[in-house]
């Protein structure tokens with residue numbers, strides 16, 4: 001695609017109220033509303049059909065059983081699990097659904113302490129703190145780590161929660177070109193020396209913010225190179241592993257394990273439990289001193305209620321399964337399965353002629369649609385054939401870089417994936433989004 005159209009939407013389109021309203025309605029139309037309690041490989045979706053002839057908008061809803069290619073349930077823990085679910089129910093009975101207290105008051109049960117120890121051990125850091133929400137972990141913790149007089153250097157495609165945290169911190173924020181270490185180094189060099197010989201660094205502190213797997217790109221962070229640059233320029237590194245923890249690495253320990261980076265070289269490790277662990281909440285892991293400081297300096301942690309006990313139990317159990325401490329090898333099987341499924345699905349899509357973003361081993365694989373008018377067509381045609389995908393367009397992406405984002409799970413069977421590939425291939429032909437010659441192969 002010509003690089004001139006990358007970036008923000010042409011203003012004439014953005015300002016065209018009628019165009020935006022219509023596009024918005026079209027995009028709204030194509031989202032299903034999942035009503036299943038368990039986002040497993042198959043789930044129920046309420047599909048909205050609308051007829052907006054002239055000005056009358058008529059909508060009818062129908063429930064469809066669909067193959068789920070959209071949820072972040074990477075390891076399948078969000079469906080009823082033989083080890084996690086009975087224990088989560090037990091903890092609901094024992095501790096109730098909420099502690100009704102912040103951690104520093106009555107909100108730290110034995111389960112909460114066990115969870116923090118478990119997370120620290122799993123991610124490979126001396127200590128961890130757990131919060132009730134992943135989004136708020138970034139937006140509330142980053143402003144406690146850095147403030148006025150500090151410099152944040154943020155990847156240009158970082159998640160909204162990181163951007164909010166950076167903006168709310170009061171630090172100066174610079175952005176470097178997505179996942180490009182040489183551009184990060186350029187910004188650091190410019191900001192530290194500014195081309196002038198200096199006797200001191202002009203910043204109290206510098207933090208570089210990156211993600212393990214970028215959620216709209218499916219790309220792995222170039223962590224080894226970024227860590228080396230941060231060391232060279234004495235900048236701290238903050239790594240958001242929302243999509244990578246549990247999902248990649250031989251034992252599920254995320255991008256450090258996958259890319260052979262020593263966790264001691266990553267100062268702040270952040271992640272969420274809403275993806276691979278099938279629960280909710282977020283964590284920050286780091287040195288004992290850092291975690292102790294954050295526990296008392298972060299207002300959201302001091303004054304916000306601690307994570308719900310059944311959610312905490314679900315995470316502890318999921319980690320135990322991954323570590324094989326449940327007495328089975330289901331964890332290792334899930335990890336092998338997600339890797340095989342992801343690599344199989346990605347390579348088959350590429351063979352069919354789709355442009356697929358991201359790297360091997362990543363369970364996130366965006367198929368490029370480019371033109372936003374293809375969003376509803378792609379989604380509807382997939383739903384018609386009982387496959388639910390998440391389609392993403394402006395403002396989550398630049399207007400002309402619309403995509404369908406497939407998320408692969410360990411709970412998908414090979415038959416599920418082959419079925420999905422057939423449907424996506426048909427829809428790709430219909431919508432006209434196969435940009436490369438397909439390899440001849442029968443599915």
Ligand code: PMP
Pocket residue numbers: 133134135136138159161211215240242243272273274281282
């Ligand atoms: N960080 C990243 C990179 C994310 O993609 C998300 C949400 N998908 C979050 C943080 C927020 O996590 P949660 O949904 O658990 O609040």
